[in-house]
Amino acid sequence: MAITIRDVARQLGLSTTTVSRALDGYDDVAEETRATVIQTAAEMGYAPNQAARQLRRKRADAIGYILPAEAPRFSDPFFAEFIAGMGDQAARHGYDLLVSTASPSSKTEQETYARWLHSRKVDGMVLNRMRLQDWRVQFLAQNGFPFVTFERSRDPYEYPSVEVDEQHWFSVLVDHLVSCGHERIAYIGGPDDLKIEADRFAGFTQSMTAHELIIIPELVIHSDLTTEGGYKAATNLLHLDRPPTAIACINDTTAIGVLHASAEFGLAVGRDLAVAGFDGVEGFEHTLPPLTTINQPIYQIACQLVQMLADTLSGNPLSEQHVVIKPVLEIRQSTGGQT
Amino acid sequence: MAITIRDVARQLGLSTTTVSRALDGYDDVAEETRATVIQTAAEMGYAPNQAARQLRRKRADAIGYILPAEAPRFSDPFFAEFIAGMGDQAARHGYDLLVSTASPSSKTEQETYARWLHSRKVDGMVLNRMRLQDWRVQFLAQNGFPFVTFERSRDPYEYPSVEVDEQHWFSVLVDHLVSCGHERIAYIGGPDDLKIEADRFAGFTQSMTAHELIIIPELVIHSDLTTEGGYKAATNLLHLDRPPTAIACINDTTAIGVLHASAEFGLAVGRDLAVAGFDGVEGFEHTLPPLTTINQPIYQIACQLVQMLADTLSGNPLSEQHVVIKPVLEIRQSTGGQT
DNA sequence: TTGTAGGCGTTATCAA
DNA sequence: TTGATAACGCCTACAA
Numbered sequence A, B: 001m002a003i004t005i006r007d008v009a010r011q012l013g014l015s016t017t018t019v020s021r022a023l024d025g026y027d028d029v030a031e032e033t034r035a036t037v038i039q040t041a042a043e044m045g046y047a048p049n050q051a052a053r054q055l056r057r058k059r060a061d062a063i064g065y066i067l068p069a070e071a072p073r074f075s076d077p078f079f080a081e082f083i084a085g086m087g088d089q090a091a092r093h094g095y096d097l098l099v100s101t102a103s104p105s106s107k108t109e110q111e112t113y114a115r116w117l118h119s120r121k122v123d124g125m126v127l128n129r130m131r132l133q134d135w136r137v138q139f140l141a142q143n144g145f146p147f148v149t150f151e152r153s154r155d156p157y158e159y160p161s162v163e164v165d166e167q168h169w170f171s172v173l174v175d176h177l178v179s180c181g182h183e184r185i186a187y188i189g190g191p192d193d194l195k196i197e198a199d200r201f202a203g204f205t206q207s208m209t210a211h212e213l214i215i216i217p218e219l220v221i222h223s224d225l226t227t228e229g230g231y232k233a234a235t236n237l238l239h240l241d242r243p244p245t246a247i248a249c250i251n252d253t254t255a256i257g258v259l260h261a262s263a264e265f266g267l268a269v270g271r272d273l274a275v276a277g278f279d280g281v282e283g284f285e286h287t288l289p290p291l292t293t294i295n296q297p298i299y300q301i302a303c304q305l306v307q308m309l310a311d312t313l314s315g316n317p318l319s320e321q322h323v324v325i326k327p328v329l330e331i332r333q334s335t336g337g338q339t
Numbered sequence C: 001t002t003g004t005a006g007g008c009g010t011t012a013t014c015a016a
Numbered sequence D: 001t002t003g004a005t006a007a008c009g010c011c012t013a014c015a016a
Helices: A005-012 A016-024 A031-044 A050-057 A077-092 A107-118 A135-142 A166-179 A195-210 A227-239 A252-264 A298-313 B005-012 B016-024 B031-044 B050-057 B077-092 B107-119 B135-142 B166-179 B195-210 B227-238 B252-264 B298-313
Strands: A062-067 A096-101 A124-127 A147-150 A161-164 A185-189 A220-222 A246-249 A274-276 A293-295 A322-325 A328-330 B062-067 B096-101 B124-127 B147-150 B161-164 B185-189 B220-222 B246-249 B274-276 B293-295 B322-325 B328-330
Touching: A005 A016, A005 A031, A016 A031, A050 B050, A062 A077, A062 A107, A062 A298, A062 B077, A077 A096, A077 A252, A077 A298, A077 B062, A077 B077, A077 B096, A096 A107, A096 B077, A107 A135, A124 A135, A124 A298, A135 A147, A147 A298, A161 A166, A161 A298, A166 A185, A166 A195, A166 A246, A166 A274, A166 A293, A166 A328, A185 A195, A185 A227, A220 A227, A227 A246, A227 A252, A246 A252, A252 A274, A298 A322, B005 B016, B005 B031, B016 B031, B062 B077, B062 B107, B062 B298, B077 B096, B077 B252, B077 B298, B096 B107, B107 B135, B124 B135, B124 B298, B135 B147, B147 B298, B161 B166, B161 B298, B166 B185, B166 B195, B166 B246, B166 B274, B166 B293, B166 B328, B185 B195, B185 B227, B220 B227, B227 B246, B227 B252, B246 B252, B252 B274, B298 B322
Parallel strands: A062 A096, A062 A124, A124 A147, A147 A161, A161 A322, A185 A220, A185 A246, A246 A274, B062 B096, B062 B124, B124 B147, B147 B161, B161 B322, B185 B220, B185 B246, B246 B274
Antiparallel strands: A096 B096, A293 A328, B293 B328
């Protein structure tokens, strides 16, 4: 059995109260007492039982994140980076990170959120991959449960969030394609109910319209944000009688698949065909050719989210409720940019 | 405040005992009583307080995983897939997955393991990226704490694990390079203390020796398992007076960087230079050219690990203590394989 | 400055 | 079949 506070107290001939307060840094403990307590506790390998502490303090010192994993063999590096960021920042604040997986909008997803909320397993949650109408926002907001999000759904609730002006930056990406001389530009997006799909496609439309270019329906494809999806979508596009000269992808992962399909068609990406992504996942500057993208600091965004959640949980007012991050357009060879 | 079991009991005019037992499926409760209890509890939105339950039951219904994140902007997709697999399987067994991050062998890592163990935040742990001598194995084993690992360290303790015969399969990979006619083969590895480094390099040596080829010291490089590291290592290799004609990489992520460097040197990978990786991360079949690799079912391995841990925790004897997974050699274009 | 005592919500033991 | 009661380990008024 693990060592309890009572064991430490008994060992020292003190009451559990004193030990508890010494360890928690209260100032009504003699310095000398505190010193011995801390030392003895460390020697004995004492660590407070979390369950007991949680029960008493009514908080879990944990934050939750439910990975929107669509399928087995889910390996979008975006999430590795996102989780690493949350984990690091959570640790800095003394929080644990509880992770579960659930298919978006599935029954499992609902059950998991409900269970974590009701059972107080976590003190707050981080959400991303927001949907246009997001039941999670409604559910958490209505239950008064703390949460922060990356991207904002369109639900009429007030909550802290970090976001990127997706529409604007996607239009910047498309502007870049246009400035390279492209007119017949395709778009490979994601599921219709996702906020990023709506925003990024809006950015696509915005830029095309501003340049008086026509959006050709057969060049607009809904895919699933995976490399495999991008590969298939691009294969279809390149089979067309009049294929596009440029393809703007909703994310980097999709773009990788497009690069592959292009190569199979014998096209030199950057010369015969321009390809651009969005996200800026670490390591994707090493694709062939290197991928032009909108680079968002995913790790920092994840840190920022946890920071905001931690502030909320400890009652610190947030200086900014809606943090807007400015990503960077990285022009690389996949759109003919310099090496 | 959340609804407690007492609220439910009061509502029904029953004792908390009966409610608890009805909900937990004990058979000494009248069927009729159970039915009303279950229904009322659901209607009231009751969910057991986890902290109280854990305190009483002396288990957390959670398993832990500490992500060996070396640096910020950590985005190896291997881990996204690994976490997704663990999360899914944990959920199936009613376990939560607690994730933290720590730099390998850092003080933080030690503190986190110690804290989770002593505070009983988790019932068991999953380890990977094992080191040759792994303090984690010693620490957990000596404390009698349940854990499972992917790969085995060389510590003299008995514990359940899943592993791949890394040496054998890396030698298969190198055999393949040799069979393509290569003799001047380079190796880009990882940190010296990692089990996979020792094993995969041993596989390299084994194959080279078997074919009576010379291992040229300047063609053996220690890198850091990242794309960036692979890029730099390959750049150095290709700057040599007599560069290699083939490069075997310790993992896929490293290989991606090698592909990039090769392109910068104007080399057509698959024709001028052969490149091979190891891991088989989902989506990496779409690199340019598609990467020859040893494909391990990462998702399934993660599931299997959690399954074994769950069995251990519930006292089921494991049918196999050391599960050996057979990966597959995927020959693709990066080594001149067929399209 | 230190100790006593009660309770957080649940489950297990024992008695009815 | 059900209920009273105690205990899990900790924290915190309150008392000393």
